[in-house]
Amino acid sequence: MKFRQEIIKPEKPRPIVLIGAGSIVKDAHLPAYEIAGYRVLGIYDLDETKAKTLKKRFNIVEKVYSSLVDLIVDAKKNDALYDLALPASEHKRILEQLPNKSPVLIQKPLGETLEESKLIVELCRRKGLVSAVNFQLRYAPYMIAAKDMIDQGLIGEVYDMEVFVNVFTPWHLWDFLYYLPRVEILYHSIHYLDLVRSFLGNPKKVYASTVKHPKMPELASTRTSMILDYNEYIQARIMTNHGHEYGKEKQQSYVKFEGTKGAIKIKIGVSIDYPKGVPPTFEYFILGQESTKWKELPLKGGWFPHAFMGTMASLQNHYINPSQPLLNSTEDAYVTMQLVELMYTSSNEGGMNFNLIE
Numbered sequence: 601m602k603f604r605q606e607i608i609k610p611e612k613p614r615p616i617v618l619i620g621a622g623s624i625v626k627d628a629h630l631p632a633y634e635i636a637g638y639r640v641l642g643i644y645d646l647d648e649t650k651a652k653t654l655k656k657r658f659n660i661v662e663k664v665y666s667s668l669v670d671l672i673v674d675a676k677k678n679d680a681l682y683d684l685a686l687p688a689s690e691h692k693r694i695l696e697q698l699p700n701k702s703p704v705l706i707q708k709p710l711g712e713t714l715e716e717s718k719l720i721v722e723l724c725r726r727k728g729l730v731s732a733v734n735f736q737l738r739y740a741p742y743m744i745a746a747k748d749m750i751d752q753g754l755i756g757e758v759y760d761m762e763v764f765v766n767v768f769t770p771w772h773l774w775d776f777l778y779y780l781p782r783v784e785i786l787y788h789s790i791h792y793l794d795l796v797r798s799f800l801g802n803p804k805k806v807y808a809s810t811v812k813h814p815k816m817p818e819l820a821s822t823r824t825s826m827i828l829d830y831n832e833y834i835q836a837r838i839m840t841n842h843g844h845e846y847g848k849e850k851q852q853s854y855v856k857f858e859g860t861k862g863a864i865k866i867k868i869g870v871s872i873d874y875p876k877g878v879p880p881t882f883e884y885f886i887l888g889q890e891s892t893k894w895k896e897l898p899l900k901g902g903w904f905p906h907a908f909m910g911t912m913a914s915l916q917n918h919y920i921n922p923s924q925p926l927l928n929s930t931e932d933a934y935v936t937m938q939l940v941e942l943m944y945t946s947s948n949e950g951g952m953n954f955n956l957i958e
């Protein structure tokens with residue numbers, strides 16, 4: 601069986617200008633654009649040496665800008681798309697400076713709080729920006745294949761989605777996370793919340809608990825359990841523990857779908873033994889097929905960097921032809937941010953106190 605693993609690429613892609621030359625641009629944005637054959641007109645970072653290093657490393661980068669104003673002038677001339685990959689607190693300040701109606705892809709999360717996301721969404725509306733958010737997990741080749749398989753009805757009605765992560769995450773690689781009030785759900789599980797929404801829509805009711813790790817007291821909570829209830833049959837669960845420091849052997853990171861006619865289990869390799877990672881896998885089981893057993897679908901890539909082609913392709917397609925839907929729009933990302941907020945509220949205020957009855 602063959603399944604789609606990438607979204608339709610724009611026929612005549614517009615060039616891209618990058619704002620931010622940090623680690624995610626080096627590890628994912630530029631490698632993805634290299635594979636997709638996108639032209640990168642230029643890159644700007646407050647720390648110019650970082651931008652210069654990336655230009656040396658990636659042939660597709662044509663120019664390093666020393667000022668945001670110069671980058672905007674060139675972007676306007678060339679009808680380029682803006683690609684922002686900055687600390688979340690910087691996005692609003694940069695968006696204010698872009699010309700009205702510009703197309704822009706913004707790195708997740710959409711602000712550090714719900715209030716900040718609301719201000720960003722309002723700013724994008726006010727300026728008429730064609731704005732999208734880089735929630736790319738839904739565009740990973742294995743997720744596109746899962747969607748295709750589900751849309752073809754092969755696993756029937758999906759009633760269960762499970763995300764399970766038991767890994768050792770080197771949080772020290774992102775020093776900006778230290779001493780922030782929110783870490784795991786806002787910076788990591790947010791991808792799974794967005795993913796679940798892309799398959800099942802918005803839940804009716806949620807439950808969450810997120811707690812700290814005793815060896816990481818300077819970080820906010822890094823172990824999370826979340827339940828999303830849809831109706832009496834449909835549920836999604838997300839469980840993460842980033843403190844499993846007992847070797848690679850028992851580390852796990854998967855997404856499982858169960859339907860009335862079959863199931864899909866995807867290993868998300870990038871989170872295991874991070875940052876080395878292991879190859880991802882896609883297995884499926886369809887009831888009633890001649891030899892009913894788990895089969896494997898060969899994959900054309902993983903989350904990093906391949907999924908980053910999808911978020912950019914989606915914005916390009918919509919910008920070039922507005923009748924194409926923009927599934928990762930800022931408006932949609934704002935709903936994912938609302939879910940993040942609700943999960944923190946549930947963790948802080950939900951739950952039943954256990955009082956032992958003598």
Ligand SMILES: NC(=O)c1ccc[n+]([C@@H]2O[C@H](COP(=O)([O-])OP(=O)(O)OC[C@H]3O[C@@H](n4cnc5c(N)ncnc54)[C@H](O)[C@@H]3O)[C@@H](O)[C@H]2O)c1
Nearest residue numbers: 620621622623624645646647685686687688690707708709
């Ligand atoms: N899977 C994902 O989508 C994913 C993964 C990692 C990080 N991120 C997000 O990407 C963003 C960047 O993360 P990173 O790991 O690359 O961080 P980083 O610290 O490595 O890079 C950020 C860069 O932004 C530059 N910068 C800061 N303010 C600026 C400004 N006003 N103008 C120009 N440049 C400025 C800094 O000099 C730095 O080079 C964050 O919002 C993070 O949450 C997303």
